[in-house]
Amino acid sequence: MRISTSQYFETSAANYSSAFSATAKTQEQISSGVRIKTAGDDPVGAAKLLQLQQQSSLLTQYSTNMSTATNTLNNQESVLSSINNALVRAQELAVNAGDGSLTDADRQSIGAEISQLQDQVLGLLNTKDASGNYMFSGSKSTTPPYVKNSDGSYTYQGDQTALSVQVSDTLNLPTGVTGYTAFEQATNTSRTSSTVTSPAVNDNKVSISPGQMSSEATYNKSFTAGEPYTVTFTSDTQYAITDASGNDITSEVTGNGTFSPSTEGGTQFTLRGVDFTLKVDTANSGTTAGHVITLASTPDTLTPSRSSGNTSTAQLTSGTVTNAATYTSTFPSSGAVIKFTSANDYSVYAQPYTSDSKAIATGTMAAGDTSISAAGATFDISGTPATGDTFQVSVNAHKTQNVLDTLSQLATAMNTPINGDNTKLLALQNSVTSAIANLSEASEQVGIARGVIGATENAITIQTTENTSLSLANKTTQSDIGDTDMATASINLTLQQTMLEASQAAFAKIAQLSLFNKI
Numbered sequence: 001m002r003i004s005t006s007q008y009f010e011t012s013a014a015n016y017s018s019a020f021s022a023t024a025k026t027q028e029q030i031s032s033g034v035r036i037k038t039a040g041d042d043p044v045g046a047a048k049l050l051q052l053q054q055q056s057s058l059l060t061q062y063s064t065n066m067s068t069a070t071n072t073l074n075n076q077e078s079v080l081s082s083i084n085n086a087l088v089r090a091q092e093l094a095v096n097a098g099d100g101s102l103t104d105a106d107r108q109s110i111g112a113e114i115s116q117l118q119d120q121v122l123g124l125l126n127t128k129d130a131s132g133n134y135m136f137s138g139s140k141s142t143t144p145p146y147v148k149n150s151d152g153s154y155t156y157q158g159d160q161t162a163l164s165v166q167v168s169d170t171l172n173l174p175t176g177v178t179g180y181t182a183f184e185q186a187t188n189t190s191r192t193s194s195t196v197t198s199p200a201v202n203d204n205k206v207s208i209s210p211g212q213m214s215s216e217a218t219y220n221k222s223f224t225a226g227e228p229y230t231v232t233f234t235s236d237t238q239y240a241i242t243d244a245s246g247n248d249i250t251s252e253v254t255g256n257g258t259f260s261p262s263t264e265g266g267t268q269f270t271l272r273g274v275d276f277t278l279k280v281d282t283a284n285s286g287t288t289a290g291h292v293i294t295l296a297s298t299p300d301t302l303t304p305s306r307s308s309g310n311t312s313t314a315q316l317t318s319g320t321v322t323n324a325a326t327y328t329s330t331f332p333s334s335g336a337v338i339k340f341t342s343a344n345d346y347s348v349y350a351q352p353y354t355s356d357s358k359a360i361a362t363g364t365m366a367a368g369d370t371s372i373s374a375a376g377a378t379f380d381i382s383g384t385p386a387t388g389d390t391f392q393v394s395v396n397a398h399k400t401q402n403v404l405d406t407l408s409q410l411a412t413a414m415n416t417p418i419n420g421d422n423t424k425l426l427a428l429q430n431s432v433t434s435a436i437a438n439l440s441e442a443s444e445q446v447g448i449a450r451g452v453i454g455a456t457e458n459a460i461t462i463q464t465t466e467n468t469s470l471s472l473a474n475k476t477t478q479s480d481i482g483d484t485d486m487a488t489a490s491i492n493l494t495l496q497q498t499m500l501e502a503s504q505a506a507f508a509k510i511a512q513l514s515l516f517n518k519i
Contacts (some may be wrong), residue, residue: 048477058169059471065165066460066467072175073460075127076135077453080182083124083403084446086117090407091439093117097414098432100425104417107428111414118407122146122154125179125404136179138162145179146404152412154404156184167463173456182449186442188401189213190434191298192223192274197230198292204423205287206233208295209277209430212437218273228296229271233288236280241271271295279426300327301396304338304379307389314383316372316391327376330360336393338374340385348374351392403442410435 096102097110126144128134133141137158145158160181162174192211196202208231213219226243233239239257240250250257253269259278260266267278276295280288302319316338321327332350339353340346344366347359361375371380379393413431418424 056471056474059467059474062167062467063464066167066173066464069165069167069173069175070457070460072129072135073453073457075129076176077450079124079127079135080446080450080453083121084443084450086121086124087403087439087443087446090114090117090410091436091443094410094432094435094439097410098429098436104419107414107418111411114407114411114414118404118411121407122148122404125183134158135176136182138178138180146402148404152408154402154408156180156402167460168467171463173459173463177449177452181452182446183402183404183442185400186403186438186445187213187216188398189437189441190401191219191398193296193298194276195294195296196291197294198290203287205281206291206293207279207423207426208293209279209426210298210434211274211276211295212433213273214270214275215273221273223272223274224297226272228294231293231295233291233293236288281422298398299324301398302377302379303394303396304391305394306391310386310389310391312383312386312389314381314385314389316379316381316393318380319393320378321376322373322378323376325376330375331377331395332360333395333397335395336360336375338372338379338391338393340387340389342387343384346372346374346385353390401438401442403439403446406435406438406442410439 093110125146137143137145139161140158143157146154158179162178164172164174166172189212194208230242255269261280299321304316335351337349337353345364348361349357363374365372
């Protein structure tokens with residue numbers, strides 16, 4: 001086969017250029033330490049490197065997320081620690097306030113300090129993080145978690161959804177606890193009450209404390225099933241107790257219906273998970289027989305509020321339970337919405353209310369009425385409602401109590417003058433007993449919240465170790481795929497250089513051959 005001189009030169013130039021490029025590429029891989037710079041260098045390896053780089057970026061973001069979560073958790077733990085210290089101090093003050101030798105002025109001084117603790121705790125609960133968001137509001141981070149109402153109580157405005165961050169491909173961890181978890185779930189031990197029903201006008205000769213729940217399980221299972229209970233005093237040392245059905249349950253009570261005002265602990269008894277204390281006017285013996293006292297759970301507190309969009313000035317106030325059976329079976333525990341369909345007709349809906357909600361009760365307000373009744377509850381009303389007016393009703397079943405309300409009630413009790421009145425002194429002692437128990441429950445709930453934070457921090461520590469291991473493995477794999485194998489590259493470079501030199505020598509020899517040499 002004949003090969004033209006131009007064809008030979010072109011072929012030799014192409015081969016030389018290819019060999020030179022391969023040699024230069026190998027030299028670049030050795031000098032840079034990188035084997036794959038473009039997908040063309042190794043398509044399969046380049047695809048794997050891209051996946052590994054994406055994973056590396058995610059691991060870096062996970063690390064940032066965990067650092068952010070750790071900082072927030074540490075801040076929350078610090079705030080909770082300060083709140084717990086305030087609660088411990090409040091408990092000390094409450095115990096001190098129970099000293100019967102204190103004067104009204106002494107108790108007012110204690111009340112002033114408790115009010116300061118109350119303000120301090122409120123400020124801590126409404127703490128913001130470095131980004132200006134409220135730490136205990138959950139997902140409603142721009143809303144202050146707690147606000148003081150006009151009646152002195154406090155309302156939680158946040159939600160129950162804790163913010164979270166992703167720390168691995170399959171794991172999300174919360175960045176803290178909500179105010180609902182830390183403060184709204186503290187058990188209220190003072191959820192029962194006592195009422196003197198005979199004589200009709202209380203002569204204060206004998207009374208029973210409102211009661212302190214000692215066993216929530218027993219209370220929920222037994223006490224609520226038999227209430228209200230009737231305590232009938234048969235003598236200065238004996239009483240009998242019957243349940244709502246008239247069954248005599250005196251034998252269930254510690255002491256079996258016997259009490260002794262002169263004996264230490266002789267006036268205390270426990271009824272189905274609730275501790276009660278008798279108070280007898282020992283200066284008037286022979287006066288307790290015939291007295292009757294009713295014991296029952298504290299009725300739900302109903303708090304109505306008007307919608308801002310109402311066109312009238314009508315107000316709903318003073319919600320009370322007037323038919324316990326109907327209320328228990330009908331009124332929604334989540335709260336209700338009362339909507340007027342005309343100036344006189346109204347419907348009651350369960351919260352949350354939507355356009356598709358169905359009424360659970362209806363009613364009509366007659367001319368001149370100053371109250372409305374629905375679902376076993378009655379509300380005072382002032383003014384004339386307009387069509388479309390709505391009122392929200394919140395329900396407090398007294399099962400839980402936030403610490404701010406506990407401190408507020410204790411401060412109020414401390415600032416109420418006694419002036420030597422035994423009835424007021426008894427009320428004060430009951431308030432102090434309730435506050436001590438509820439502060440203890442609040443401290444326990446704060447401790448649980450701190451435990452949740454600690455568990456989350458431990459989870460972050462474990463995940464950090466796992467992510468670090470994954471990151472090291474990722475880097476090692478990227479290096480194995482994308483970095484230059486110096487030994488192999490050096491051998492290839494030597495071979496390529498030898499082939500290049502041979503190509504140059506062969507070209508030089510052949511290039512000397514010419515037809516003119518034969519002429």
